[in-house]
Amino acid sequence: xxxxxxxxxxxxxxxxxxxxxxxxxxxxxxxxxxxxxxxxxxxxxxxxxxxxxxxxxxxxxxxxxxxxxxxxxxxxxxxxxxxxxxxxxxxxxxxxxxxxxxxxxxxxxxxxxxxxxxxxxxxxxxxxxxxxxxxxxxxxxxxxxxxxxxxxxxxxxxxxxxxxxxxxxxxxxxxxxxxxxxxxxxxxxxxxxxxxxxxxxxxxxxxxxxxxxxxxxxxxxxxxxxxxxxxxxxxxxxxxxxxxxxxxxxxxxxxxxxxxxxxxxxxxxxxxxxxxxxxxxxxxxxxxxxxxxxxxxxxxxxxxxxxxxxxxxxxxxxxxxxxxxxxxxxxxxxxxxxxxxxxxxxxxxxxxxxxxxxxxxxxxxxxxxxxxxxxxxxxxxxxxxxxxxxxxxxxxxxxxxxxxxxxxxxxxxxxxxxxxxxxxxxxxxxxxxxxxxxxxxxxxx
Amino acid sequence: xxxxxxxxxxxxxxxxxxxxxxxxxxxxxxxxxxxxxxxxxxxxxxxxxxxxxxxxxxxxxxxxxxxxxxxxxxxxxxxxxxxxxxxxxxxxxxxxxxxxxxxxxxxxxxxxxxxxxxxxxxxxxxxxxxxxxxxxxxxxxxxxxxxxxxxxxxxxxxxxxxxxxxxxxxxxxxxxxxxxxxxxxxxxxxxxxxxxxxxxxxxxxxxxxxxxxxxxxxxxxxxxxxxxxxxxxxxxxxxxxxxxxxxxxxxxxxxxxxxxxxxxxxxxxxxxxxxxxxxxxxxxxxxxxxxxxxxxxxxxxxxxxxxxxxxxxxxxxxxxxxxxxxxxxxxxxxxxxxxxxxxxxxxxxxxxxxxxxxxxxxxxxxxxxxxxxxxxxxxxxxxxxxxxxxxxxxxxxxxxxxxxxxxxxxxxxxxxxxxxxxxxxxxxxxxxxxxxxxxxxxxxx
Numbered sequence: 100x101x102x103x104x105x106x107x108x109x110x111x112x113x114x115x116x117x118x119x120x121x122x123x124x125x126x127x128x129x130x131x132x133x134x135x136x137x138x139x140x141x142x143x144x145x146x147x148x149x150x151x152x153x154x155x156x157x158x159x160x161x162x163x164x165x166x167x168x169x170x171x172x173x174x175x176x177x178x179x180x181x182x183x184x185x186x187x188x189x190x191x192x193x194x195x196x197x198x199x200x201x202x203x204x205x206x207x208x209x210x211x212x213x214x215x216x217x218x219x220x221x222x223x224x225x226x227x228x229x230x231x232x233x234x235x236x237x238x239x240x241x242x243x244x245x246x247x248x249x250x251x252x253x254x255x256x257x258x259x260x261x262x263x264x265x266x267x268x269x270x271x272x273x274x275x276x277x278x279x280x281x282x283x284x285x286x287x288x289x290x291x292x293x294x295x296x297x298x299x300x301x302x303x304x305x306x307x308x309x310x311x312x313x314x315x316x317x318x319x320x321x322x323x324x325x326x327x328x329x330x331x332x333x334x335x336x337x338x339x340x341x342x343x344x345x346x347x348x349x350x351x352x353x354x355x356x357x358x359x360x361x362x363x364x365x366x367x368x369x370x371x372x373x374x375x376x377x378x379x380x381x382x383x384x385x386x387x388x389x390x391x392x393x394x395x396x397x398x399x400x401x402x403x404x405x406x407x408x409x410x411x412x413x414x415x416x417x418x419x420x421x422x423x424x425x426x427x428x429x430x431x432x433x434x435x436x437x438x439x440x441x442x443x444x445x446x447x448x449x450x451x452x453x454x455x456x457x458x459x460x461x462x463x464x465x466x467x468x469x470x471x472x473x474x475x476x477x478x479x480x481x482x483x484x485x486x487x488x489x490x491x492x493x494x495x496x497x498x499x500x501x502x503x504x505x506x507x508x509x510x511x512x513x514x515x516x517x518x519x520x521x522x523x524x525x526x527x528x529x530x531x532x533x534x535x536x537x538x539x540x541x542x543x544x
Numbered sequence: 545x546x547x548x549x550x551x552x553x554x555x556x557x558x559x560x561x562x563x564x565x566x567x568x569x570x571x572x573x574x575x576x577x578x579x580x581x582x583x584x585x586x587x588x589x590x591x592x593x594x595x596x597x598x599x600x601x602x603x604x605x606x607x608x609x610x611x612x613x614x615x616x617x618x619x620x621x622x623x624x625x626x627x628x629x630x631x632x633x634x635x636x637x638x639x640x641x642x643x644x645x646x647x648x649x650x651x652x653x654x655x656x657x658x659x660x661x662x663x664x665x666x667x668x669x670x671x672x673x674x675x676x677x678x679x680x681x682x683x684x685x686x687x688x689x690x691x692x693x694x695x696x697x698x699x700x701x702x703x704x705x706x707x708x709x710x711x712x713x714x715x716x717x718x719x720x721x722x723x724x725x726x727x728x729x730x731x732x733x734x735x736x737x738x739x740x741x742x743x744x745x746x747x748x749x750x751x752x753x754x755x756x757x758x759x760x761x762x763x764x765x766x767x768x769x770x771x772x773x774x775x776x777x778x779x780x781x782x783x784x785x786x787x788x789x790x791x792x793x794x795x796x797x798x799x800x801x802x803x804x805x806x807x808x809x810x811x812x813x814x815x816x817x818x819x820x821x822x823x824x825x826x827x828x829x830x831x832x833x834x835x836x837x838x839x840x841x842x843x844x845x846x847x848x849x850x851x852x853x854x855x856x857x858x859x860x861x862x863x864x865x866x867x868x869x870x871x872x873x874x875x876x877x878x879x880x881x882x883x884x885x886x887x888x889x890x891x892x893x894x895x896x897x898x899x900x901x902x903x904x905x906x907x908x909x910x911x912x913x914x915x916x917x918x919x920x921x922x923x924x925x926x927x928x929x930x931x932x933x934x935x936x937x938x939x940x941x942x943x944x945x946x947x948x949x950x951x952x953x954x955x956x957x958x959x960x961x962x963x964x965x966x967x968x969x970x971x972x973x974x975x976x977x978x979x980x981x982x983x984x985x986x987x988x989x
Binding site for chain 1: 591
């Protein structure tokens with residue numbers, strides 16, 4: 100027998116399956132996916148709800164049939180692993196709600212992802228309260244929104260804000276309730292204020308620093324009780340974060356790490372022989388601190404899957420780690436962040452400094468030059484870059500990726516001045532905003 | 545006496561003057577600029593001619609008055625250095641066409657820039673043939689274009705193509721004649737073909753592989769004779785490159801390097817004590833080859849100026865070198881290039897490989913995703929990145945800057961896969977085009 104079982108058909112699971120099968124075609128690769136879809140794009144759901152992406156099928160990169168027919172991967176959907184023994188290498192599977200069987204395997208890839216947190220709040224299981232993760236969630240919310248006018252989003256992270264924009268796009272009332280004192284917990288408060296202004300200008304009601312304590316209603320949610328207030332609502336989107344989906348693997352000898360994610364080495368191997376974990380269920384190494392972390396994001400999930408697939412097939416690949424690079428669009432503002440925020444640097448006990456400048460995305464005389472605010476965080480003594488946050492009414496992503504590259508290469512804040520970034524009036528000012536930020540940091544020596 | 549003389553008030557000269565004066569306010573800093581403008585943006589001239597930038601004054605970053613009043617720099621325009629002795633530290637100056645005087649100095653910054661090449665072709669001095677460098681050139685061409693309908697541009701580099709687009713913007717006939725077999729000599733032929741297609745689709749007549757042998761006409765140019773053909777024309781833009789403007793400094797003990805540029809070290813010091821050279825007149829170090837090169841571009845000119853200014857004022861700065869990173873807009877296509885092209889790598893005798901992929905700038909399902917073609921060049925054995933060329937109907941600049949950063953940090957082509965570039969459907973596909981290119985290169989091992 101030469102069988103690989105992959106539990107979970109999201110980005111990382113399908114990347115592992117595809118890579119392993121491509122490298123070693125005689126492997127039998129079985130993917131067991133609980134939902135009806137594999138290889139789907141959860142990050143696209145807000146755009147589907149907004150109607151910007153017209154058809155949910157557009158969110159499926161490849162269908163199960165594609166993987167079966169073109170890649171020779173035995174993809175099974177609506178396939179639940181009910182129990183399993185990673186040491187005996189047996190899984191107990193139920194397919195389509197009835198067919199149950201045992202499946203032996205030689206190697207296992209755990210790619211169960213993360214699931215939305217449902218905090219233990221009174222009334223959280225009422226009808227009309229939804230989380231956003233699966234394509235099915237997107238379909239359900241889109242349907243339910245037809246009869247709702249007054250929407251409350253709990254949580255102001257990426258998904259909360261993207262859902263707020265999507266629902267404003269449908270011309271419905273949107274309120275966001277966030278426990279922290281600013282939106283986007285992965286960026287610092289001073290930068291988040293730019294986004295708060297943008298939300299207010301786009302008629303999103305913003306309630307910061309209030310904790311949701313209960314949901315009330317008969318069967319269907321009607322009211323939200325917070326620490327300070329109460330709000331009536333037609334529908335609630337719960338977007339307070341995710342947790343690694345590891346229930347199936349408790350007390351089976353697997354080691355867990357940061358925030359309950361499965362511990363893996365750079366080869367994506369768990370502590371148990373022949374058992375890999377990839378994607379949102381697995382721990383990462385942070386490239387700036389060198390320490391374990393857990394930052395579940397799509398593009399790194401894909402790369403972890405690819406790494407495991409290579410090793411499954413007898414190759415030798417290592418995934419070096421993550422920077423938490425992320426982009427988000429909030430109405431007319433583009434946010435990019437990478438590496439450590441000030442708050443994260445502080446938490447790590449690093450002696451850091453930061454610099455913040457506002458410049459233009461293009462030559463000042465060129466039409467349509469946009470505002471761009473760059474914040475760089477760097478270690479005081481070594482002057483090594485630690486992270487950046489960039490917000491622009493034009494593009495912030497290109498320059499955020501430059502900082503991600505600089506972080507990967509462990510460059511100093513002063514190197515940014517000299518990198519030889521390109522220039523042309525329609526695309527950049529002659530002193531690039533990153534160069535200006537570096538030169539302001541130089542004056543702080 | 546504590547006097548710095550800067551010859552040339554362009555980007556690099558004014559950067560040197562400003563930095564020196566800011567660091568050491570008791571320095572007497574005199575800038576002698578031949579034209580009527582200082583701190584101007586020659587790269588903006590095509591956009592002024594197209595009418596995209598409405599007023600030529602927008603192309604002046606700061607006026608001479610600004611530098612005099614706000615920065616205490618003694619800026620003298622229409623100021624010609626007629627002769628000078630760098631060892632005796634005396635310059636012979638003529639101002640406003642009449643006032644002549646001698647000026648002693650302690651330190652000198654040569655920032656005379658580059659001047660457009662006028663090849664020794666019969667008829668090259670006829671009226672109606674213009675080069676593009678100074679604001680005055682822009683004003684003159686804009687005026688002359690009013691009465692010209694059939695324009696010929698000689699040379700298909702950045703300026704030639706940008707001028708072609710500007711003139712098409714005015715709805716006039718444009719023909720480009722280029723001696724090489726492709727446009728944009730700084731990128732490879734296979735990539736240039738994308739741009740040639742774009743030019744043709746925008747009704748630019750493209751004549752490749754023909755050498756201009758003569759211009760004919762009474763006083764005013766009427767006809768162009770090439771190796772194969774002849775063409776009638778109303779006006780000619782000569783854009784066949786630039787050369788360092790060093791005539792004043794011949795036979796005065798200064799050392800010259802690549803293409804006749806002034807030899808400098810990383811502190812921007814020439815071989816003569818207290819004499820600096822910066823900007824387009826000075827040689828550079830290529831960050832990929834480590835060898836001297838000469839790539840005159842605005843943003844590096846600025847940085848060289850800043851470096852010299854710091855050292856003039858007693859500080860200690862080094863300019864590490866250049867990558868030739870450049871962006872250009874050709875109608876609907878955006879071109880970015882950095883580091884070595886295939887042709888340049890070949891010329892260096894490097895054993896290189898390349899990879900080329902075409903992907904999308906955004907998630908495939910997101911509206912308005914654009915095509916992007918990425919070509920990476922890397923050393924075969926070490927797999928070190930050597931350069932990249934990126935062309936997109938969306939944005940190519942952000943990803944070109946990522947490669948510039950990777951080149952600066954001496955990363956390998958395989959590192960690109962792992963950098964943790966950001967993702968969000970409106971800005972990038974989950975497998976970024978750079979990640980795809982890296983992974984295609986990995987298969988070529």
